[in-house]
Structures are given as structure tokens and as C-alpha cells.
Amino acid sequence: MASLAQQFTGLRCSPLSTSRLSKPFSPTQTKTTLLPIVSASVISNAQTKERLKLKEIFEDAQERCRTAPMEGVSFNLDSFYSALEKYDFNSEIGTKVKGVIFHTDNKGALVDITAKSSAHLKVEDACMHKIKHVEEVGLVPGVKEEFVIIGENEDDDSLILSLKTIQFELAWERCRQLQAEDVVVKGRVVGANKGGVVAVVEGLRGFVPFSQLSTKSTAEELIEKDIPLKFVEVDEEQSRLVLSNRKAMADNQAQLGIGSVVLGTVQSLKPYGAFIDIGGINGLLHVSQISHDRVSDIATVLQPGDTLKVMILSHDRERGRVSLSTKKLEPTPGDMIRNPTLVFEKAEEMAQTFRQRIAQAEAMARADMLRFQPESGLTLSSDGILGPVTSDLPVEGLDLSDLPSAVVTE
Template identity: 80%
Template sequence: MASLAQQIGGLRCPPLSTSRVSNNSTRQNQKKPNSLRVVSAVTISNAQTKEREKLKDMFEEAYERCRTAPMSGVPFTIEDFHSALDKYDFNSEIGTKVKGMVFKTDAYGALVDMTAKSSAFLPVREASIHNIKHVEEAGIVPGLQEEFVIIGENEADDSLILSLRSIQYDLAWERCRQLQAEDVVVKGKIVGANKGGIVAMVEGLRGFVPFSQISTKSTAEDLLDKDLPLKFVEVDEEQTRLVLSNRKAMADSQAQLGIGSVVVGTVQSLKPYGAFIDIGGINGLLHVSQISHDRVSDIATVLQPGDTLKVMILSHDRARGRVSLSTKKLEPTPGDMIRNPKLVFEKAEEMAQTFRQRIAQAEAMARADMLRFQPESGLTLNADGILGPLTTDLPAEGLDLSDIPPAEDS
């Protein structure tokens, strides 16, 4: 036994290692996650398969629906689709007219929304046919909807460049053609001059007025920045020729001037012998002797350049383009033009009517003298200077001279 005990005691068993125990437990624990990992992989694989099958079924269903009933469930029709294309798709070629809305303005121009891929730009110089410094001067403000024409493209951002000026330019030529056909007198502002004549702005276009077609003796420098009455002589858009005449306009205006008519004029200049009055583009002379019944020694005490007054036409020489004027004939009492010119202007039409009646009476008396040599007319002149019948059967007030037919040559 002792020897057995010794033998047993002599046996050396290594101590239990904590590391081995922990390693064993760790290995056991590691076996569990491996089994879980396998189960999870199977689960995920099954879920993906179901999802793929579901998507496959959806695609197959969609394909079948598109093949058999492509418009099923669509809230708009083919017509709606084409209408939308027309609204949002447009021709962006140069010269094309497009509609847009201004949504922003600045010192350089305006941004316009045209439902394109980017905003379009309207430069200041293209905003109006007239020279402006800001687009708002032409009425271009945010919210304005207008038709524009495409004139270019900005290479930096592919945005379009628009113009209103080119549209207005075409309309201006059309307007000038219409005014020429109607033979209308228009006002043109003189903006320049050259060797052959002057340049006038009409309807936003530059027109040429030859010196031979100017009725006034004023120099080109004197006419700058002034308005002249003009008529159209030639309107040719293709050749960009716009020729005007001041003489034709003056002839038309002068035809409206009748002896004894009252017109409004502006004093242009004073001379020792009278004042030159502008009456609608025509220069008339108000002689010093026709200012007032009272003597006027110094015209400057009565009139000044720039004064506006009413004058009466005394005579009109159309061949020479001379018009004689009078304020003397408009005075209610002699000297009113010096003492109370306001009263003269208020009574101008009334006094002019009296003057015309006197002229008509004088003409009637002259014609009556001629009729006295024609007893067959059956007319005589009464004490008031009115032609009346020889018999007493007709009205006592006599006959109006306008009703008397002219005597026939025997």
C-alpha cells in the first residue's frame, strides 16, 4: 500500500488551468452563435426571395397592364399630354415670338419667365423703341405679361435674350404706312441735321426732312429739339427710307385758316415793326399797328416772347406763306389790349363774330350795287344793308345773301 501511495503521491498531476476552462467554455459558447448565424441566413434568404417574387409579380402585372390597357388609371388623356407639351415646349429659334411674364427688373433689364429651362433676359436697349435708361420707363414691371421675340442666346448659361423693340419697330412702320395713306399731319421732333436737311423722330422712327420741304426760314440749329408739323412723302421699310415734308403739312394747315377766324398763338420774337406769332407751326405777323386801337410805342410793354394769346386772321397769302394777324379787331373798347388783355382774350370769339358780320354786310352791299344794274333780279337794298325783295309779299327782314343765285351772263 505504501508503495502504492508513494507511487500515487509520486504522481504529479498538472493543476487545473483557468485558461483551459475559459477556453473550453468559450469554444462552447462560440458554437451557439454559429448555429444562430445559419438560422438567420436562412431567414434573410427567404425574406429576400419573397420580396423579389413580390416585385416580379408587380412588374409582370404592370407589363401586362401596359400591354393591354396602357391608359388605365391615368388621370389625363393624350390630348392633355399634347396640351402640356404645347405649353411648356416652344421653339427657341431666333425670330420666334414667345409669351412670358416679367418677374424681376434691375438697372440692366428684366428677367422673364417663359416656362423654359432657364429664365430669359430683356436688356434695357431692347425694352423700347425709344431711348430709356430703365425698363420701368417703358411700363415693364414685375407681373407684366407680354409677347417678346427671341433675338439671341447667352452662351454663359444658355438663357435666351428677348426684345420688345423689334416688335415695336415693325408696328411703327405699319403705323407710318397707315398715316401716309390717311394723309395725316403729325408732329415730329427734330433731333439732328445734315447737309441735305434735318432728322425728325416720328412714331419712334428717324425720318428725313429735306431743306426744300421746310417752309420756315429758320436754320437747322434753331429747329433742334423743336416739334414741326409734318406729312409723309415716302414710307419704305425695306429700304429703311422715311421721307417727310413740312411744306405739305403747312399747306394743309393754312387751308384751314379763314379771314376773321380766331386762333391761339405763341409769341416767337419781337421786332420794331411787330411781333411774330407761331400759330400751329405757321409764323404770322402781328404788326404794331394791329396790336391796339391806342398807339403802341414799345411792343415789349405789351408782349413778350413766350406769351400765349388769341389773334384774328386778317389776311392770308398762301402763295407767299404770309399771314397777317390782329388783336386790335378783338378789343371790346379801344385800348383794352394795353389795359386789360385778359378781357380781350375772353371776348375774342364774340368780337370776331361781329367783325365777320361786318365783312359779310360789306360784301352784300357790294353785290347789291352790282344787282342794281340788273332790275330783273327783283331785289333791292334796304337801309340796313340787307338785300330784300321789291314786292311787299315777301318777308320784311329780307333774304339771306347765301340764298341769292349768281347772275347769269347774258
């Protein structure tokens, strides 16, 4: 019995009880006492048949595994490759993939991008700024990010990733948006050359020509200082970023408005006028706007370093230029030549008079519009503002007899 059981490796069967067979047979035993022996014999025969049946099943299974292992199995080798392709991704250079960082060291980070092998993010490709360790920019195990594939490691066929490339793309996009919105930004000057200074804006290095600098400071004095800038050219394909400090300062001065009086300092003299620094931006005081009297030599009236009050005549935001005048501030013609101190004392008063004349001219223009274009459906309020005709106006209309006549020039 034991030898038959040993033929089936791995099978375990409880041994037959031999407690009753261990005693010698006595002639005095009745038929009843023999029943346990007969029952044991029957159980032994049934177990033998079951073991033989299991042996046949195991042998058949072993033969099928050797000759036809995939027979009767719904998930075959083709199904495996199909499933693998389903979860595969494009590993070409330039492709963006999502991954999870699971290890970092001084060389960079290992990233799980659900590929056949992990990908590597080098420390120099982890940020657009210079760093020594990826954890300096928050790249620690468990962090999920979007990366771009920039290469392949020939040693182990693993992919090389970059975050810096994506950051540069976002920075260029941000600069294009800021240029479209025509906003003023802060830029830090980090270098200089013979043509201008280099400033960093949104992480990108841009060039500011000397012609677009409105400050009197030298390039060396501007290093590591923040200056206001506006975008002139944003060209990602050519890696060209041109900025202007002059346009930014002109935009800041625009809030003063035409007719505002500002304090300025004479920077330089030219035959056609004087350049005045009015709080960080160069304004031009043309020779014709110095005085009502003719000025043949500017140096007889102004000198570099002089402080004076000037009035803003106009500002060109696109070209970053501001036109100035002291002529409009003269109480009487020629005072800027004979008594400039008086001009500066009366500057605000004369500027107010100038603004009133401008407002009066605008009111006259509005009146002329109503007088010659009644079909326009507009009316003139008491403060000179045009608007639609309202029901509270008199039926006969407005009385314009008290308004001054329009001045017509040939």
C-alpha cells in the same frame, strides 16, 4: 419569428403578446386557462401566411420593374414625347411669343416663355428709346408681354428676345395710318445736316428737307424744339421717313379760308414775287398780285422785313403753298404803289367786298344751273343754297327775273 420578419424590409407588425406566456405553467390550470395560448398560436400562423404572400407580391413587382417597367402602364414614353410636342412652339427667329418676366437686373430680364429653358431680354432690346434698366419702362417680375425671337445664345441654347422690334413695327404702322389720315403731328428736332433737319415722330427719326421748312429759324435754332409736321413718305422697308413742316403750316392756315386777311412779314424778294411769312408759313405774293398797276421792280414797293397785310387767294395743301394778294385790297387801282398805308387801313373792308363778289358769282352759277337744267330736281333757296324741290314752293316755280344774268366769256 423575429428572423422571419426581418426578411421583409419596410414591413412593420405588432409583436405577439407574451404577457401570459411569461409565467410558468401550473398543473392546477384548467383547459380554460390554456385557450389563450392556442389562440396566439393560430394568429401567429395566419400572419406568417400573409407575410409570405406579400413577399411574393413584392418580389414579383421588383422583377417587373427590372425587366418590363412600362408593362401595363397606359402613359408610355411615346405619350410623353407627344405631350411635349403639343406644348412646344416655333423657336425660329422672327416668331412672336408670349412670356412672363420673372427676374430683372442691369443686363436685362429673364422671361418664362414655357420653353425648355428661360429666355433673355437684353436691356438694349427692351425699348426703342435708350434706357439703363428695364424697370424704367415698367418691365418688372410678373409682367406679361409679347416678345419676338431675335437670336439664340450659343452658350446655353437659350433664346434672345426683343420688345424694341415690336415697338418699331407698331411705330411704322402708326405713321402709315397718320399719313393716310393726312393729319398734323408734332415732331421734336434732334439733329441737322446739310440737307435739312432730323425730327422724331412716334419714336422714329424722320427727315425734314430745308425746302419743307416754313420757318425763318436756322437749323441750329430748331434743335430740341417741337414743330408741326405732315407725312410725305413712309417706307418701312427702306427705313425712309420724310416729313414736311410747310404742308403742316399750310393745313393750319387753311382754316382762314380764301379771302381772309392776315398779317405777314416780307422774307425775301425774287424777280417773280415776294415771299411773305404769315405766322410760320411762307406765302407767295406774285408780282402780278401786288397792284393793279404794273410793278416793274418789286424792290421799289417792298423790302425784306416790311410788315404788311395780305389776303389769301388760294392754298395748295399737297405742295404746302399759299398764294397771296395785296392787289385785291386796293381801294383804287395803284394804291399799293402810291399809298400802301391806305391799303392796309382798308384791307378788311376791301376783303369783305371781295368775298361778297365771290358769293354773288356762286349764286349766279347756281341760278344758271337751275335755268338750263330744270330736270335736275334742285331748287335755289333765298340765301343761294341748292337743295331738292320741296312741297312748300309755289306750283309755278321760282321767279328768277330779279337774278343777274350769267356772264358768258368767249
